[in-house]
Amino acid sequence: MLRSLSEVAALFALPFLIYFLIVFIRGRPIDALRPNHVQHMPKLILAGIVCAAIGILLIGYFEDRTLGTYVPAQYRDGKLIPGRLQ
Numbered sequence: 001m002l003r004s005l006s007e008v009a010a011l012f013a014l015p016f017l018i019y020f021l022i023v024f025i026r027g028r029p030i031d032a033l034r035p036n037h038v039q040h041m042p043k044l045i046l047a048g049i050v051c052a053a054i055g056i057l058l059i060g061y062f063e064d065r066t067l068g069t070y071v072p073a074q075y076r077d078g079k080l081i082p083g084r085l086q
């Protein structure tokens with residue numbers, strides 16, 4: 001679950017990282033309070049949402065689903081049998 005959340009968070013952050021990398025390469029100061037950066041935030045947020053949504057769809061479509069069925073842990077004859085994929 002944590003891997004899935006971190007993948008979506010990374011996809012959302014990708015447009016912000018690209019934008020600030022371009023600003024840094026051009027030699028301009030990175031200051032979040034400057035008006036010229038604030039005007040780009042709605043576009044970056046929308047681009048992040050689109051990237052995350054496309055990523056969720058692609059991950060869901062291409063993910064390997066051949067792992068099998070999970071059988072939960074059970075007690076049999078006083079012994080604990082751990083959960084497993086069957």
